[in-house]
Amino acid sequence: MNPTILTYMIDQDKHVDEATVVAVSDEHGRTAVFLDKTIFYPQGGGQAWDTGTITAQSGCFSVEEVRFADGIVHHFGTFTQGTFAAGDVVRCAVDPDRRFLNSRLHSAGHLLDEAVKNLGFGWTPTKGIHYPDNAAVEYAGSLEDAEAVKAKLQAEIDRLIANGCAVCATLVDAADLPRCADFVPDNLPVGKPVRVVKMGREKGTPCGGTHVKDIAEIGLLTLRYVKAKKGNIKVAYALKESGGAA
Numbered sequence: 001m002n003p004t005i006l007t008y009m010i011d012q013d014k015h016v017d018e019a020t021v022v023a024v025s026d027e028h029g030r031t032a033v034f035l036d037k038t039i040f041y042p043q044g045g046g047q048a049w050d051t052g053t054i055t056a057q058s059g060c061f062s063v064e065e066v067r068f069a070d071g072i073v074h075h076f077g078t079f080t081q082g083t084f085a086a087g088d089v090v091r092c093a094v095d096p097d098r099r100f101l102n103s104r105l106h107s108a109g110h111l112l113d114e115a116v117k118n119l120g121f122g123w124t125p126t127k128g129i130h131y132p133d134n135a136a137v138e139y140a141g142s143l144e145d146a147e148a149v150k151a152k153l154q155a156e157i158d159r160l161i162a163n164g165c166a167v168c169a170t171l172v173d174a175a176d177l178p179r180c181a182d183f184v185p186d187n188l189p190v191g192k193p194v195r196v197v198k199m200g201r202e203k204g205t206p207c208g209g210t211h212v213k214d215i216a217e218i219g220l221l222t223l224r225y226v227k228a229k230k231g232n233i234k235v236a237y238a239l240k241e242s243g244g245a246a
């Protein structure tokens, strides 16, 4: 099977698109639909997958989970009607509300990095999770007064969101990364284009997620706690209406 074209990486605003069915198969008792290209975001980078529907004259498929493996996107779900055959042209539709919430949660992680950088803490991001009920970024660095740090971070985040700033995502050559990114991770995903996300600065972060257009769209971001965790620093956050306890 050819690699799936990742339309969401090129045009994340496309919430409805046509695609062609490559195959429908049973994977350990679950139905998986494979397409030539997809607007559905697969689980990755700490961001949850998209849900939605894939429809054609011959059937209707409810997309419940989306995964990426070896260049191929697996759309798992249930046929609510009929089925598809290879070659069928289908209409894909992503649930826009779920996508927007996930984009806000994910972009909030980048914003936290910007605040940490602006405050000169000297921390390096090591891990991010951006789920509605569990969002946090972990950093390598040192932490003394957690409450004072939390207050400074919250104030800087509030300032950045109030000011707003365009978020820009650009596809780049992997060889160009040292020039346009703060750091080059040694575990870049295999089989995906390389993209750099910038928030108002000359350099950005390599990232394959989906983002808000402007920092202001993140809305109210509340830090839940800042604490030392196994030699790292964990900063947990929640967004208004994201479901996480603020």
Ligand SMILES: [Zn+2]
Pocket (backbone or CB within 6 Å): 106, 107, 110, 197, 207, 208, 209, 210, 211
């Ligand atoms: Zn990102």
